[in-house]
Amino acid sequence: MGSLFENMQAVPLNHYIWFCAIIFTIGVVGVLVRRNAIVIFMSVELMLNAVNLLLAAFSVHHNDPSGQVFVFFIMALAAAEVAVGLSIIVMVYRNTQSIDINVLNRLKW
Amino acid sequence: MGTSVFYFVATLSVVFALMVVFAKNPIHSVLYLILTFFTFTVHYVLLNAQFLAVVNFIVYMGAIMVLFLFVLMLLNLNKDNEPNKSALLKIVGIIAGGCLVVTLIGSLKSVAIANPLVLKNPNLGLVENLGKELFGPFMLPFELSSLLLLSAMVGAVLLTKKEEKANG
Numbered sequence: 048m049g050s051l052f053e054n055m056q057a058v059p060l061n062h063y064i065w066f067c068a069i070i071f072t073i074g075v076v077g078v079l080v081r082r083n084a085i086v087i088f089m090s091v092e093l094m095l096n097a098v099n100l101l102l103a104a105f106s107v108h109h110n111d112p113s114g115q116v117f118v119f120f121i122m123a124l125a126a127a128e129v130a131v132g133l134s135i136i137v138m139v140y141r142n143t144q145s146i147d148i149n150v151l152n153r154l155k156w
Numbered sequence: 157m158g159t160s161v162f163y164f165v166a167t168l169s170v171v172f173a174l175m176v177v178f179a180k181n182p183i184h185s186v187l188y189l190i191l192t193f194f195t196f197t198v199h200y201v202l203l204n205a206q207f208l209a210v211v212n213f214i215v216y217m218g219a220i221m222v223l224f225l226f227v228l229m230l231l232n233l234n235k236d237n238e239p240n241k242s243a244l245l246k247i248v249g250i251i252a253g254g255c256l257v258v259t260l261i262g263s264l265k266s267v268a269i270a271n272p273l274v275l276k277n278p279n280l281g282l283v284e285n286l287g288k289e290l291f292g293p294f295m296l297p298f299e300l301s302s303l304l305l306l307s308a309m310v311g312a313v314l315l316t317k318k319e320e321k322a323n324g
Contacts, residue, residue, distance in 0.1 A: 057159045057272050064264050066166045070173055072257040077177035079249030085182055085228060089189050092220070093173055096196050103205050110276040112289045118208055122215050123301045127308030129220050133227045134315040140231050
C-alpha cells in the first residue's frame with residue numbers, strides 16, 4: 048500500500064479540485080436535465096460523492112483526520128436521506144402512478 | 157506508472173458519471189452509478205484512506221445501490237419510458253452546467269494550490285487512527301448520527317406503509 052501511495056504523491060491538489068468540480072457539475076446537470084425522480088436522486092448522490100472525495104483529499108493535504116470523519120458522517124447522512132427519499136418516491140408513485148416530477152407541479156399552488 | 161492511475165480512474169469516473177445522467181433506461185443509470193462509485197472507491201484507496209474505501213464500498217455500492225435497484229424494479233418503469241423534456245430545456249440545463257464548471261474552475265484557479273498532495277502520516281486514513289478520532293472529539297456527533305439513522309428508518313417505514321382503512 049505504501050508503494051501505491053508513492054505514485055500518488057505527484058498529483059496536485061488542484062487536479063482533485065477540478066475533477067470534483069466536474070463530477071459535481073455532472074450531478075447538477077443531471078438534476079436540471081432529467082425528469083425521472085430516481086435519476087435526479089442518483090445525480091444528488093453523485094454530487095455528495097464529489098464533495099466526499101474532495102474532503103478526503105483535503106484531509107490528506109492538511110494531515111488532519113477530521114475531514115475523513117466528516118466523510119463518514121456524510122455517508123451516514125446519505126444513507127438516511129436515500130431511505131427517506133426513496134420511500135417518498137414510492138409514495139408518489141403509489142398516488143400518481145408515475146415518477147415524472149412534472150406530475151408534482153401541483154405542489155406549487 | 158506515475159500519476160497515470162489517478163488520471164485514468166478520474167477519466168473513467170467522469171465517463172461513467174456522464175453515462176448515469178444520459179442513459180435512457182433508469183436501470184442502466186443505476187448500474188453506471190455503481191461503476192462510478194467503484195471508481196470513487198479506487199480514488200479513496202489511492203488517497204490511502206482505506207477505512208473510507210471500505211465504507212464507500214459497503215454503504216454506497218452495497219446498501220444504497222441495492223435500495224435504488226429494488227425501488228426501480230418494484231416500480232416497474234420499464235414499459236413507460238420517461239417523457240423527454242423539451243430539447244430547449246435540456247440545452248439550457250447543459251449550458252448552465254457548463255457555466256457552473258467554468259466558474260468553479262476559474263475561481264479556484266486563482267487560489268492556485270498546485271503543490272502535489274503529500275501524505276505526511278501514512279496511517280492517516282487507517283481504522284485505528286480514525287477510530288480514535290471518532291470516539292474522541294467526535295463522540296457526540298457519532299452518537300447523534302445513530303439517532304439520525306433510527307429516525308430515518310422509522311420515517312421510511314412510516315412513509316411506505318399502506319394506509320389502512322380507518323376502522324374505529
